[in-house]
Amino acid sequence: MKRIERSDKVRNGFHQAKWDEPIIFELSQKGERGIQVPHAEEEISAQIGDGISAIPSNMRRLVPPALPEISQPRVLRHFMRLSQETLGADVNIEIGQGTCTVKYSPKVNDALGRLPGMTALHPNQAEETVQGILEIIYKTDCFMREISGLDNFTFQPGSGSQGILTMASIIEKYFEERGESSQRNEIITTLYSHPSDSAAPAVKGYKIIHIPPDENGYPDFEAFKLAVSEKTAAFLVANPEDTGVYNLRVQEFTALVHKHGGLCGYDQANANGLLGVTRAKDAGFDMCFFNLHKTFSTPHGCGGPACGATGVTAALTKYLPGPLVEQHQDRFILNNSNTYDPTSVGKVRSFLGVAPVILKAYSWIMSMGAEGLYEVTKVAVLNNNYMYKKLMEIECVDAPYIKGKQRIEQVRYTLEKMTKDTGITTGDIQRRMMDFGMHYWSSHHPFHVAEPMTLEPTETPSKEDLDEYIATLTQVFKEAYENPDIIRSAPNRSVCHRVDGSGVDDPKQWCITWRSYLKKTQVN
Amino acid sequence: MKRIGFIVNPIAGMGGRVGLKGTDGLAAEARRRGALPRAPTKGQQGLTPLQNLDFDLQLFTPPGEMGEAEAKREGFLPTVINRHTTGDTAAIDTQYAAKMMRQRGVELILFTGGDGTARDIYSSIGETLPVIGIPAGVKIHSPVFAQTAARAGELARLFLEGRLHHFDLAEVLDIDEEAYRNGQVKTRLHGYLNVPVERTRMQNRKCGSPLSEKVSQNSIAFDVIDNMQEGVLYLVGPGSTTRPIMENLRLPCTLLGIDLVMNGLLIAADVNEKTILDVTKNRQFKIIVTPIGGQGYIFGRGNHQLSHRVLQRAGKKNIIVVATQQKLIQLRGEPLLVDTGEVSVDQMLAGYIHVTTGYKQQMIMKVR
Numbered sequence: 066m067k068r069i070e071r072s073d074k075v076r077n078g079f080h081q082a083k084w085d086e087p088i089i090f091e092l093s094q095k096g097e098r099g100i101q102v103p104h105a106e107e108e109i110s111a112q113i114g115d116g117i118s119a120i121p122s123n124m125r126r127l128v129p130p131a132l133p134e135i136s137q138p139r140v141l142r143h144f145m146r147l148s149q150e151t152l153g154a155d156v157n158i159e160i161g162q163g164t165c166t167v168k169y170s171p172k173v174n175d176a177l178g179r180l181p182g183m184t185a186l187h188p189n190q191a192e193e194t195v196q197g198i199l200e201i202i203y204k205t206d207c208f209m210r211e212i213s214g215l216d217n218f219t220f221q222p223g224s225g226s227q228g229i230l231t232m233a234s235i236i237e238k239y240f241e242e243r244g245e246s247s248q249r250n251e252i253i254t255t256l257y258s259h260p261s262d263s264a265a266p267a268v269k270g271y272k273i274i275h276i277p278p279d280e281n282g283y284p285d286f287e288a289f290k291l292a293v294s295e296k297t298a299a300f301l302v303a304n305p306e307d308t309g310v311y312n313l314r315v316q317e318f319t320a321l322v323h324k325h326g327g328l329c330g331y332d333q334a335n336a337n338g339l340l341g342v343t344r345a346k347d348a349g350f351d352m353c354f355f356n357l358h359k360t361f362s363t364p365h366g367c368g369g370p371a372c373g374a375t376g377v378t379a380a381l382t383k384y385l386p387g388p389l390v391e392q393h394q395d396r397f398i399l400n401n402s403n404t405y406d407p408t409s410v411g412k413v414r415s416f417l418g419v420a421p422v423i424l425k426a427y428s429w430i431m432s433m434g435a436e437g438l439y440e441v442t443k444v445a446v447l448n449n450n451y452m453y454k455k456l457m458e459i460e461c462v463d464a465p466y467i468k469g470k471q472r473i474e475q476v477r478y479t480l481e482k483m484t485k486d487t488g489i490t491t492g493d494i495q496r497r498m499m500d501f502g503m504h505y506w507s508s509h510h511p512f513h514v515a516e517p518m519t520l521e522p523t524e525t526p527s528k529e530d531l532d533e534y535i536a537t538l539t540q541v542f543k544e545a546y547e548n549p550d551i552i553r554s555a556p557n558r559s560v561c562h563r564v565d566g567s568g569v570d571d572p573k574q575w576c577i578t579w580r581s582y583l584k585k586t587q588v589n
Numbered sequence: 590m591k592r593i594g595f596i597v598n599p600i601a602g603m604g605g606r607v608g609l610k611g612t613d614g615l616a617a618e619a620r621r622r623g624a625l626p627r628a629p630t631k632g633q634q635g636l637t638p639l640q641n642l643d644f645d646l647q648l649f650t651p652p653g654e655m656g657e658a659e660a661k662r663e664g665f666l667p668t669v670i671n672r673h674t675t676g677d678t679a680a681i682d683t684q685y686a687a688k689m690m691r692q693r694g695v696e697l698i699l700f701t702g703g704d705g706t707a708r709d710i711y712s713s714i715g716e717t718l719p720v721i722g723i724p725a726g727v728k729i730h731s732p733v734f735a736q737t738a739a740r741a742g743e744l745a746r747l748f749l750e751g752r753l754h755h756f757d758l759a760e761v762l763d764i765d766e767e768a769y770r771n772g773q774v775k776t777r778l779h780g781y782l783n784v785p786v787e788r789t790r791m792q793n794r795k796c797g798s799p800l801s802e803k804v805s806q807n808s809i810a811f812d813v814i815d816n817m818q819e820g821v822l823y824l825v826g827p828g829s830t831t832r833p834i835m836e837n838l839r840l841p842c843t844l845l846g847i848d849l850v851m852n853g854l855l856i857a858a859d860v861n862e863k864t865i866l867d868v869t870k871n872r873q874f875k876i877i878v879t880p881i882g883g884q885g886y887i888f889g890r891g892n893h894q895l896s897h898r899v900l901q902r903a904g905k906k907n908i909i910v911v912a913t914q915q916k917l918i919q920l921r922g923e924p925l926l927v928d929t930g931e932v933s934v935d936q937m938l939a940g941y942i943h944v945t946t947g948y949k950q951q952m953i954m955k956v957r
Contacts, residue, residue, distance in 0.1 A: 256914075256952070263950070272949040275914075280922065288953035291941045488737045510801070511915045567752040 074536035079502045080558040082149035089143055090579045093133035099140060150560040152504055154365070158530045160452070161504035163475045163519025164259070164307050166337050166359035174428045175364070178421040188416035192399055198420055199397035203390045205374075205427045212438070213333070213353050214346030215376040219385050220357075220418035225334045227413060228354030228373025229265035229301065232330040234410045235352060235377065235384040236299045237269055239328060242408050249298035249327065255284040257306035260509055262332050271298060282310040282466025289318060297327040304348075305335050307508070307519065308465070309449065309472030319349030328352070328381075336360045337523060338446045338474030341439030345376075352377040361426040370419040372426070386410045390417070444524035445474045448531060452476075452522055455535050461486065461542055465514055475521035477514050480542075484516045489545040489552050491516040496563060497544070497555035501537045590645045591749050594690030595667070596683055596710075597632040598702035599654040601726040616677060626654070631725040631738040632701035633659040638742035640664065642749065649693055651686040654678075668693075680705070684713040691718055699745050701738075704728040704763040711761045711780040716844075719756050719783050721745055730762040730883060732791070733782045740790035748785065755786040757803065758829040758844075760882050778881055778891035781829060781844060805913040808948040810834040813877060813909060815948075822874040823850045824865060824899075826892050830879035830911050847894045862896045869899065875907045876900070885920045887956070888938065889928030897931035905937055910944045910954070917944065917952060924955035 105116070117125065135143075159167040177183070186195060202220060209218040222228040233252070240246040252266040255276045263273045274292045279285040284302070293300075300322045305311040312318070319329040331345040331353035337360045345353040357363050357372040365371070377385055387404030390397055399417075403409040417423075433441065450471050456462045461483035464476050480491050491507045498505040508517035522531060544552055556562060568574035576582035600616040603624040636659065639646065650656025650667040655678055660667040670693070672678070673685035683700070687710050690698055697719045700710055703726010710720060722734035723741040735741035747753040758781035765777065785791055786802060810833035817823060825831050825848045835842035838853055846859035849868065857864065868874075876895060880887050887910055888895055900908070910925070927938045943951045 267949065270949075272951070273947075274943075275946070275950070275952040277917070277952060277954065278922070285953070285955070288941050288955065291943075292953050488740075511918055513918050515921075565752070567747060567754070571754045 074533045075540050076501050076533075076537070079500065081152075081499075081502065081560055082146070083560050084146040084150060086143060086146045086150070088579065089133050089135065089140075092135055092139060092143065095134060097134045097136050097139075099135060099137040152499070152502060157502050157504055158526055158534050159504065160520055160522045160526060160531070160534045161498065162506050163477065163521040164335065164506075165365070166335075166356070166474075166521060166523055167365060168337075168359075168362055168523040169525040170362050170364045170425070171429065171432070173432075174362070174425040177428050178425050183421055183424060186420065188420070192397075196397055198424070199390050199399070201427045202417060202420070202423055203392055203397050205423050205430070206390065208427070208430050209355065209374055209376055211435075212340060212344070213355070213376050214344035215350075215353060216379040217382040217385060217389065218374050218376040219389065219413075220372055220374050220423050221386050221412065221414040221416075222354065222373035222375055223414055223419065224371045225259070225332075225354065225356045225359075225373045226261040226265055228356070228375045229259075229261050229330075229332060230268060231373070231375045231386065231410065231413050232299075232301065232352050232354065233266040233269045233271065234386075234413065235381055236266070236328055236330070238384045238408060238410055239381065240298055245326075249296060251292075251294070251296045252298055253289070253292045253300045253322075255302050255306060256513060257282075257284075257308055257310075258301070258303040259307070259332055259334060262301045262303065266299075266301065278308075278466070280466075282306075282308050283312050283314065284318070286314060286317065290321065293321050293325050293327070295325060297322060297325055299328040299330055301330045301332060303332040303335050305338065305473040305475075307335070307475070307477055308514070309453075309474065309476045310466055311473050315348050323349065334359060335474065337521075338442050338449070340442040341435070342442055346378065351381055357422055357426040362429040363422045363425040370422050372418055372422045374426075384409050386413045388417070441524045442474075445522070446471070448522040448524065448526060449474050449476065449520075451528070452520065452531055452535060455531075456520075456538070459539060459542055461545070462518075474523070475519060477508060478518040478520070479514050479516055480518055481515040483542060483545050487545045487549050489549055491518055493552045493555065494518070494538075494541055494545070497541050497552045498537065499556040499559040501541075503534065503537060590647055591642075592647045592649065592693065592695045593745065593749065594649045594687065594693075594695040594698040594700075595632070595636065595656045595660060596651060596686050596690075596698065596700040596702075596706075597628050597654060597656050597659055598683055598700070598706040598709075598725075599626050599628050599678055601628040601702035601706055602631075603627070604727050628701050628725040629654050629659050631723055632656070633663055634738035635699060635701060635723040635742040635745075636660060636663040636665065638739060638746045639749075642746070644749075646749065649690050649695055651682060655682060655686065680709045683709040687713040697721065697745060697748055699723065699741060701725045704731050704761070707731045707733050707761045707782060708763050708779050711782050716758055716781055716783045719748065719785070721748075721785060728764060730764070731782075732759045732882060733761060733784045735790050744785055744787060744790050747787075753785050753787065755803070756783050757786045758782070758832075759784045760829070762881070762883070778827070778845070802913060802915060805915070805947055806830055806833045807837065808950075809911045809913065809945055810837045812945055812948045812950070813911060814838060817850075817853070819852060820873070821851065822856065822869065822872055824848075824869075824874060824876045824895065825850055826876065826878035826895060828879040828881075828891075830913065830916065831877055834877065834911075845891070847892065860894065862894045862899065865894060865899050866902075869902055873907075874903060875909055876903050877909045877911060879911050880916065880920070880925055882916055883919050884926070885923055886926045886928065889926075889930065897929040897934040900929060900934050900938070901931075905942070908938075908942070910942055912944055912946060914946045914952065917946065917954065924957040926957055 154167050206218045222231045240249045250272055252271040253274045254262040267273055276284045276289050304315050322329050329350045331350040333353045333355045336355055354373045354375040357374055358365050385403055388399040388401045391400045453476050462478055464478045484490050495505045506519050508519055576585055603619040648660055648665050648667040649670055650660050651672055652669050657667050657669050670686055670689045672682050691714050699721050701723040721741050721744050723738045724734040735744055761779045761782055813834050827845045832842050840855045843859040848858050849856040878887050881890055927935050929935055939956050941953050942956050944954045946952050
């Protein structure tokens with residue numbers, strides 16, 4: 066019998082499922098039901114009434130909601146089909162979503178999150194009945210303190226951006242209490258930090274000052290010196306930035322801000338290459354946030370649920386949103402002193418944050434141990450630099466800044482040469498990579514690096530996985546020179562072919578609800 | 590029935606291959622050195638995507654290799670507009686063709702050439718009609734061109750199908766070819782053409798989205814206006830980034846000149862250096878400028894009215910530089926530039942400067 070040919074690493078035979086599945090509202094058939102709820106027995110009705118009239122009349126719907134009417138098997142088929150039309154983390158080699166730190170989320174942690182002891186909890190339960198989850202939250206807080214060097218954490222923020230917003234709120238409250246809020250109205254950040262480091266404090270009304278990179282890709286210190294003044298409320302920065310370049314002089318930056326009376330907040334969304342190596346407090350930061358859904362392995366879950374665990378020094382703990390979980394002897398309690406203190410942030414989200422996410426992060430940290438976390442960082446950095454070296458050997462690939470030096474956990478490459486030679490852009494490559502079942506990401510807009518390609522392998526992929534991704538990219542780059550039409554028409558083997566994107570810039574064509582779709586497509 | 594104009598500058602690009610750094614006035618020399626025309630092929634490639642439309646298209650072209658021949662080779666039956674001259678084609682032929690096309694009611698002009706051709710189109714029709722450049726010249730500094738000939742054609746098709754929604758003014762830049770041949774780069778801003786803002790096909794593709802670039806310009810304007818002080822005279826410099834300041838003040842604007850504004854009123858339009866020196870004497874004033882796209886000059890190019898004497902009187906702290914982040918990114922890490930002709934003023938401006946990039950948003954940029 067002939068062996069199956071597996072010498073080529075590239076999946077040229079890949080083809081994604083295409084179900085041409087309608088929108089669920091289009092599947093609705095009047096009267097169709099997933100479940101027929103029986104009428105309550107007389108004895109029960111006598112006790113509780115009809116189950117509706119007890120609800121205050123102003124809270125009752127006059128007409129039922131216009132939900133799709135649909136049977137159970139059709140619902141199941143619908144969502145199974147949709148799941149096959151996505152490129153989820155469980156089916157592709159997740160290297161192509163640079164800055165997102167998409168690593169493997171062990172299934173055992175999901176299983177823990179589904180235990181009845183977790184799912185049946187209600188956040189309004191009395192403290193003494195939820196000691197288990199409070200202990201987990203408290204211990205996760207302690208882990209975060211150890212990892213960052215800071216003194217207290219909140220898990221309320223539901224995302225990295227909300228973590229930044231929480232830091233901005235703490236900054237605001239800090240200067241409000243000192244009577245300096247009208248004077249200190251500027252936040253400094255860098256051009257390669259995440260856009261949320263600008264956007265979140267802008268929401269609070271701060272003026273944002275951006276520091277561009279110098280010729281080596283580090284934030285320009287001379288420009289920074291001009292930016293820092295008595296108007297500076299804080300410096301919010303990512304390090305390493307999205308280029309994978311680590312600013313070695315970061316302590317000089319934080320020291321200068323402190324000298325002028327400002328605070329320093331660390332965006333640690335890019336922390337996967339730092340565990341056990343550097344700590345926020347040691348670099349001079351007063352606060353930071355980690356994304357549990359990135360560095361600490363909890364699933365990204367299609368944009369949520371997430372957690373931007375935000376920590377501060379002891380001096381800033383009084384401004385944190387409440388309640389905070391504390392240990393008193395062998396009990397865990399909710400300290401609400403911050404929650405109702407007008408000089409603190411108060412609250413940024415209900416209750417304590419997304420409890421199952423904290424549980425999964427706790428479980429992952431426990432399974433790794435301190436040595437394991439350090440190993441995560443070492444392997445993530447090794448994987449990234451292996452890939453960096455291999456990709457830089459391809460003629461059309463380059464990466465600006467610190468030539469010949471290692472990057473941390475990700476790299477923002479440039480494909481400018483390929484675009485100049487062939488007209489094929491990074492967006493075209495992104496579409497073509499879908500033909501091999503792979504994600505690929507360019508950069509936030511606007512592009513600071515021309516024709517960018519941002520890759521972050523994390524510690525998850527094996528050398529085999531890395532080689533498959535590199536081989537696939539190499540083949541696609543070759544196609545750009547030898548058979549560009551196959552790229553221009555891509556994706557050819559995905560759920561849909563190239564989409565006409567002209568509507569993206571035309572608000573008249575935007576429909577974000579089914580109702581708006583019906584309205585905008587109405588035939589007169 | 591849709592109407593578009595199609596112009597080819599048949600000698601565009603000939604100088605480049607034979608080392609002439611442009612073909613202005615040197616077509617014969619380029620031919621003598623063995624240069625072959627490349628623009629007609631490019632122009633033809635630009636027309637290919639316009640085949641098989643679902644509606645009738647009337648294509649207006651000048652005769653011969655200025656458009657008619659290319660159109661016919663692609664299977665079109667163009668309506669020919671007569672040339673202004675006979676013999677070798679000249680700049681005036683492009684200018685004349687664009688003008689006549691506007692008179693004939695075309696909705697868009699697709700032109701093939703380089704920066705020199707863009708200048709000719711601008712000098713003839715200004716910003717009055719949408720245009721798309723097919724890149725074929727030696728110099729492509731102006732962001733009015735598509736990335737490739739085929740993509741220019743695709744854009745034209747989208748436009749005709751009503752699927753291209755955003756247009757904005759893009760700079761028409763050109764270098765002095767004679768100076769360039771002598772080793773000097775002297776860029777000049779000649780004006781603005783009305784081009785599609787589109788991410789994937791235009792050379793201005795790097796903007797976040799067509800909407801965001803426009804929004805950024807407006808948010809810069811709001812920041813400047815909110816910080817304007819009573820009794821202070823503002824000298825508003827040229828450019829598409831400063832224009833929204835005037836628009837949001839509901840004042841007329843001189844796109845290539847300096848306008849004077851005080852207390853929300855237009856004091857004078859398109860003033861020269863002498864007027865500026867007269868009105869700023871013993872008066873508090875501020876200068877609002879934007880760098881030239883892709884070049885980075887904030888003084889010394891395109892705004893000579895803001896002379897070293899004016900700048901000396903203003904001082905660095907009274908200069909407000911405005912630019913979208915996109916515009917600064919296009920400098921590719923290079924600093925902002927000054928060339929006032931007076932070393933001491935250049936030195937005063939050198940170092941770092943705050944640049945307003947949005948509402949309550951700035952970037953610190955190096956100036957050289």
